[in-house]
Amino acid sequence: MLLSSTPPESWGFKPTPRALVDDKGEQVPANAETVTSAxxxxxxxxxxxxxxxxxxxxxxxxxxxxxxxxxxxxxxxxLVLLPGWPETWWEYRKVMPALAARFRVITVDIRGMGGSSKPQSGFEKKSMAGDILALVRHLGHEKVSIAGHGIGAMVAFAYAANHPEATEKVAILNTTHADQSYYKFPMLPNPGDKGPHRWWLAFNQVAGFPEKLLTGRYRHIIDYMFGLSLVDPEAITDRDRDIYAKAYSSAEAIRASKGWFQSYQQDIADFESYDKISVPMLGLAYGTFFEYMSQVFPQQGTDVRMAEIEGTRNYLVEEQPEAVTRALLEFFG
Incomplete structure (x- = not known):
């Protein structure tokens, strides 16, 4: 999910140019991608x-x-790392080596993502936090530190809320847990409203339709989302985008990823039942959303710290990996 700071000019979509060629060297349309098998x-x-x-x-x-x-x-x-949409574990590639010098890093494709299975249900963030707890126990750990971005941030928050006994510290990157404010996102923005208009939240609620549009063509939405929010488009290269597109290329993967959004109503109800996070919590963001998190996080936790990551908007892990690494090492270390 994209919740970010002051938008660029008109939040215009700026796709990264790409040239696709077949095995004979002939150019083919950008929508001629193939579905990647398991x-x-x-x-x-x-x-x-x-x-x-x-x-x-x-x-x-x-x-x-x-x-x-x-x-x-x-x-x-x-240290468990949870990615966001439309990414996979590969989102953390630039920070994992530095973090591995201090921690046993465990970067997880959450339920429905990448190499993980694509069940029909269980996409409520509370349930997905149960997945992570089961993995933690499977790996022989009693307590872990955990960080998440986007959808992964909601799962990390739910993990700390539901399993404080298994949580050392939690870091939330640029996305707060779904709450009542989500019901106020407009279907049609008023003239002059600052973007982005989060149309994809509604789009991912529609049964069957996104799969018909995007199977084998998910690179289009990859480029759209990154074009919407990256300060430096080269921070996520053409190769990286193809890696993400392969992970979301099948109808099954698209259907499963929609489950993260389709569970928001239950997520909001679950959020309202949580006590304050009792373990140390760090919020990382930039600009107006940093200001927003700075206001709401003290109401959601008992030991809250904030760090602003400059020169980025939503995709801070990939765009400012050194700053993110420093902040995580300082907090977790």
Missing amino acids: EELKALNAELAASLEGGFTSEYAEVNGVRLHYVTGGQGDP
Whole structure:
């Protein structure tokens, strides 16, 4: 989900130019992508994990009724990282090696994402926090520190809210948990309203339709979302975007990712039942959303700290990895 600071000029979509060619060197339309099979995605994740410094490996675990894919490496206290949409564990590629010098890093594809299974249900963030707890126990840990961005931030918040005994500290990156304010997002923005207009929240509620539009063509929405919010478009390269597009290319993957949004009503009800977060909580954001988080987080936790990450909007992990790494090391270390 995109909740960000002061938008650029008109929040115009600025797609990254790309040239697709077939095996004969002929140009083909951008919507002619192919659907990536589970085996192809498994091999890709293994290759990507091995490419990172720090001895990272791509692993799988059957927990809480789902098969979770995670990438792990490093030594020390366990640190769980949860990605957002439309990304995967690869979102953290620039920070994982530095964090692995201090922590046992465990970066997880949440339920429905990337190499993890795509069930029909269980996308409430409270349920997904149960997935992470089961994985933590499977790996032999009693307590972990946890950080999340976007949808992953909601899961991290729910983890700390529901399992404080298993939480050392929690960091929330640029996205607060869904609450009553989500019901106030307009379907049609007023003239002059600052963007972005979060049309994708409603789009992902529609049964069957996004799959028909985007199967094999998810690169279009990848480019749209990044074009909407990146300060530096090159921070997420053409190759990175293709990696994400492969993970979301199938109808099954699109249907599962919609589950994160379709559970918002229950997520909001769950949020209203939570006590304040009792473990130390860090909020990372920039600009107007940093100001917003600074106002609401003291109401949501008993030990709250904030750090502003400049030179970015929504995709701070990929756009400002050094600043994010410093903030996480200072907080968790």
